[in-house]
Amino acid sequence: MKAIICHKLGGPQLLKYQEIGSPSISPKEVKVQIKACSVNFPDTLIIQGKYQLKPELPFSPGSDIAGTIIEVGSEVKGFSTGDHIIGFIPYGGFAEEVAVHYKSIFPKPPQMDFDLASSFMLAYGTSYHALKDRAQLKAEETLVVLGASGGVGLAAVEIAKSIGARVIACASTDEKLGICREHGADEIINYNEEDLKSRIKELTDGKGADVIYDPVGGHYTEQALRACAWNGRLLVVGFTAGEIPKIPINLPLLKGCSIMGVFWGSFAQRNPSKNMQNSMELFQLLQNGKLKPRIDKRFKLEDAPKALSYMMDRKVKGKIVITMN
Numbered sequence: 001m002k003a004i005i006c007h008k009l010g011g012p013q014l015l016k017y018q019e020i021g022s023p024s025i026s027p028k029e030v031k032v033q034i035k036a037c038s039v040n041f042p043d044t045l046i047i048q049g050k051y052q053l054k055p056e057l058p059f060s061p062g063s064d065i066a067g068t069i070i071e072v073g074s075e076v077k078g079f080s081t082g083d084h085i086i087g088f089i090p091y092g093g094f095a096e097e098v099a100v101h102y103k104s105i106f107p108k109p110p111q112m113d114f115d116l117a118s119s120f121m122l123a124y125g126t127s128y129h130a131l132k133d134r135a136q137l138k139a140e141e142t143l144v145v146l147g148a149s150g151g152v153g154l155a156a157v158e159i160a161k162s163i164g165a166r167v168i169a170c171a172s173t174d175e176k177l178g179i180c181r182e183h184g185a186d187e188i189i190n191y192n193e194e195d196l197k198s199r200i201k202e203l204t205d206g207k208g209a210d211v212i213y214d215p216v217g218g219h220y221t222e223q224a225l226r227a228c229a230w231n232g233r234l235l236v237v238g239f240t241a242g243e244i245p246k247i248p249i250n251l252p253l254l255k256g257c258s259i260m261g262v263f264w265g266s267f268a269q270r271n272p273s274k275n276m277q278n279s280m281e282l283f284q285l286l287q288n289g290k291l292k293p294r295i296d297k298r299f300k301l302e303d304a305p306k307a308l309s310y311m312m313d314r315k316v317k318g319k320i321v322i323t324m325n
Contacts (some may be wrong), residue, residue: 003095004304007058009049012305012312015061023099030079030102031071035114037093037322038064039299039307040122040151041215041240046091047308052263055091061308062093062322063265065100066108066117076102084108086117088125088268094304096324103272109283119151119293119319124282125275126237126264127155130213131163132278133267134260135233139164141210144200144227146220147240148185149176151319154294156213157183162290165211168203170196170220172314179317183292196220200227208232208255221245225255232257240314294318301325 005016025031043061045051069083079085079102087105092098108117131137143160147153148169160167161184169185171177177188189199200209208229214221218241225234225247232255239245252259268275285291296318299307304322311320 001096002301003060004062004301005058005060006047009047009057012044012047012308015047015305015308017302017304020095022097025071025073025099027073027075028101028103029073029099030069030076030085030105032065032067032085032087032098032100032105033070034065034067034093034096034098034324036066036118036324037062038119038122038151039304039311039320039322040064041238041311044308044312053090060092060094062091062095062304063089064118064120064122065089065093065098066112066114070097073102078102079105084114086112086121088121088265090265094301094322096301106276106279109286111287115295115298115321115323116293119295119321120282120286121279122264123151123155123293123319124159124291125268125279126152126262127159127213128278128282129264129267129275130235130237130262131156131159131211133274134262135211135213135235137163137165137211140166142166142168142204142207142229143211143213144168144170144209144224145180145185145213146170146191146224147214147216148180149317150215150240151316152215152237153213154180154183154318155291157185158291159285162285168200168209176317179294183294191220191223196223197227200224204229211235213237215240217241217245218243219245222247222251225251225257225259228255228257230256234259235262236260237262296320298323
């Protein structure tokens, strides 16, 4: 089978498209013929050795997969050969086949094609866990979403609107902000042209944001935190700006607010039953038309390094997907 392999830590240009052996499976695993795998920001980190998870070399990046089961382990329950599934794995998705533990996969809803299915779990799972479980966002509260035009950002906008919250979307260009409007944002802020703190305060009549969803980091985090409302919640989702911010610890004291970490992958492993419940609720929202995942671009497997570069250049508006032949 063909796969994208990381032999040496570094940029996407070091990745190799090559033939490797088909994976074997354990009794509790299934072998999946991958039809599509979406690209996520952690994929750009793991190939550089900058992610929390550091697999042994060589390995294939890629976590969000959709495909067809072609082999089933002897202890697998609830799945059969030929089933169409969605899965989330630590790495190994930029390949034509992968071995996956059966508790890490879900039946693919029939209304979702493989490309759409592969773009769903990490973005929507992360945002749903963040807003529902961590922040406990309520109807009529105000949510500020940084990096709102990215995969997790647009997911947060849509999920918050399904809850009944007011959403202020923040992004770096007017084109990106227009997409946020299309996905339900009530207000927008171009933080390359406007002062983030002042504009949030202005749009909330001086109160500040009840919840801030931050997958960006850098200097934007402190600006947003300074515009947080009393008893507000700052959700730390990621650092696509490349810099992990150093927060003055007096700010949570003065605001009476909370800073909450969001690590959906670890949550899903530690609380599989709760994650399953969340996933079923997300599929229902999708079926009801509340969620509309946006695929920005598709790349062939051999062009996966180009897809990662596109992600690293912060050009993505929604999700990008690697499609298999």
